[in-house]
Each structure stands twice: as structure tokens, then as C-alpha cells.
Amino acid sequence: MSETTVGARPDLAGFPTARDPRCPFDPPAEYTELRAQEGTASLSCPVGVEARVVSRYDDVRAMLSNPQLSSHAAPSTHVVAGGQLDRPVSPGSLLHMDGPDHARLRRLLTPEFTVKRIQAMRPYIQRLVDDHVDALLAQTGPVDLVSEFALPIPSLVICELLGVDYADRDRFQRQTAVLIATNSDPAALEQANLEVVGFMTQLVLGKLAAPGDDLLGRLIVRARESGQELSVEELVTLGITLLIAGHETTANMIGLSTLALLRQPDQLEALRADPGLAGTAVDEMLRYLSIVQFGVLRQATGDVTVGDETVKAGEWLVAVLSAGNRDESVFPDPDRIDLRREATAHLAFGYGIHQCLGQQLARVELQEVFARLHQRIPTLRLAVPFEEVEFKDDALVYGVKALPVTWDRAGEDAR
């Protein structure tokens, strides 16, 4: 996700990517076939290596909890033509670390993401969502829900988390939006990338000089006190990792799940009638949409067994999260959205030691969006024909490029 995400455009020759246009929420049909076959298939990946494609739920869990599989290559490098598989892991790059090094760093960060700590952010997130609904309602539709709602909310949540000054948040948000937009040209991307790294470096230097009561400040103090002082480089890499891992993912979930729900009026009606459903709804939509669409890459460091097969040291494996999440042996009627389903055991956040550190934060953000957006704008609907919505078929994180929506003006505000 970090390193290769910024600006990387996968070229997918040889890798299953074609979704059925009638249901662009379903993973490519090839995965259903792969799941049914015995063993694992080997596919040639755009990056230039063969990889075993692991698509059954139990096999994905077994694979991702195997300590002999290394994360050193970025999670989605297999689909990046020209991507580097043997780049040295930069210090602080949590997603790419293995074993004790990973554990040490993750433990320094974990207290910032506990269930309790994230619950304490809920009132802030509620206000943020309400403010953005207010801003939508102040306009007459159509409005692009992606640029006006889905992108800014998670970006501002990360500002709050990292302790970015209020005065700087607009600038931060503009730069991060360029990084994620699929239509940014390479020069603009490069520029935004440099600006975000510069921004993060300034932020880190400020926090090192005067650690405040925010994630970076507390992390700096915690690391110092435990004799594991973090360098500027490590702190900047961590900050960027949190930004990349937490912004694009959550933003795409907001846009894509809103569209999927608008296409399922009965489910949407149930959610509107009972916002308490948002809890299970969020995990069901994470399962159903599995936005880390090409799965996560690992390399065997020794001979290991995955499923019933032996994998030799040096071989590459891809855990296709979206395929595991549609495994009918675990999720009956897997292609149906059921907002009441107990789906927390889904694989959308991965599994094993790298399982999403920010998952509780993502859940709270999505719960507040699910509970508030449709309550407060009950007539929310698509402003263009469904066929005109463009999907990010070739981005590492799946989603919609834009989502033009509109609503009826009368009786709209049930705040």
C-alpha cells in the first residue's frame, strides 16, 4: 500500500480483473472457479513472477497467519508492472516488516488504535460527518459524493489522529486528494507526493521538538521512554503509512458502499429504519466489497504448507481477500448483501500479524456515515444512470471514481 500505491497504476495482463458489468461489486468470476478447483492455481503476475493464488477462506487465513511467509514486498506489488519486489524495507515501514521487528514497531503504535481509544474519537467523527452532511444539504444537487464527502472525512480524521494544526488541514486535504485521484497526471502526482512528504516531515520535526497529546507526540514519548527512540525517517514513514493505509481505503469504502446500498433499496430501507444496524452493516459491506481488490502478496522464506500443498522457499503467494470473502462454506449465499449477517470474521482487513491496525477507526468512521447519511438525507439517490458510474478497475483499492448524487429538497433534514 505505501511506496507502491502512490501513483502506481497496475497493468493486469494475465491476472483476473474483468468484473461482470451487471454486478461490478462481484469479484471477477475466475475466482469462483479457482475456489472450486483442487489446490491452488499459479498465475503469472504483471510484476513478472508466478504466484500461487490462494482463494479459499480457510487457506487465506492459514496463509496469512504463517510466520514463514514474508511481507517484505508491498502488499499489492504483484499487479504493478515494473514494481520492485526486492526493494529494501525502509525503516518504519510497518506493512513490509516481518517477525520481531514488525512486532516491536506495531506494539509502539497499538495503544493508539485500541477499541477504547477509538471510541473516544467517536464524538469528533460524528460531528465531522454531520458537518459534511450539512455542507451537502446547503447545496442543490447533483453533488459528487466522492470529492465532497467520501474523500474529506477520512483525511480529516487522520489530521485529528496525527495532530495536524487546524490551519494546515485544508492544504493537507487538497494534497492527499491529488494522490488518490485516478485522473491526476504524473507531474501533479509527483508534486503532491513531494508536498505530502514535506508536510509530514515538518509535522514530525514539530512534534519531536514539542510532543503534544496526539498520536505522533505520544508515540515519540513512548518510544523514548522504552529506549526505542524512533528516527525522523521512521516517524515520517509511519505517518505516511497511516495516511495511505487509512485514507484511500476508507474513502473508497464510503463511496462504493453508498452506491451498493442505493442499488439494494430493501437493505437501505432497513438501515434507515434502524440506524443501530450500522454495526453489522459495516462489516457486511467490508466483506461484500473487499476493496483491497487484488489481495496481498507474500513470499515463502522456507518450505511451507498452505492448504494441502507444499510451497517452496522463495515462491510467491497472493491471498485474494475478495475471493475468500465470497467463500460459500463460511458465508452462506455470499453474493447477497445481508446487513444483519454476522460477518466480522471477514478478510477485508487481512488476517495474521498485519491485520489492519486501523480497523476500529475504519469501523467507527463507516458506522457514523452509514447511520447518519441515509437518516439525514432519506431521498439520497444516484443523479446519473447506473451504467455511467465509473469504477476503479485498475486501482489497488477498488471504488468509484465519482458518485453524482441528488435528493429532494423538502423534508430533508432529520438531524
Next chain:
Amino acid sequence: MKVRIDVDACVGAGQCVLAAPDVFDQRDEDGMVVLLLETPPPALEAAAEHAALLCPALAIAVDR
């Protein structure tokens, strides 16, 4: 039912706390799992088992 945890394996994902808040908690200082009830009452057994199933680090074991 008896629940065991392996704090060294825990990665602080908090799945257990969401699934069974009366049985598990996370330490404030490092986010690692804390066992609140080693022998949960029957009403909490299913939730404890679910937590064990969810834990991404296989840090929870449940003995019947």
C-alpha cells in the same frame, strides 16, 4: 469453559474486545489483550469462542 491468552502473540487488533467486551480488554499502555474472565459464565461462552475464532494472531484458546 476456560479461556487462555497469549499476550506475546497478540497484535492488538481488538477483535476480541468487540466480540466479547466482558471477557477481554486491552491494556491502555500497549494495547495488548487482557483477560477479564478466565472462566466466563455460560451466557458469555459463545462470545468468547467467537473472539477466539476472530483473533488474527491465534492468541486466544478456549478449552471446554
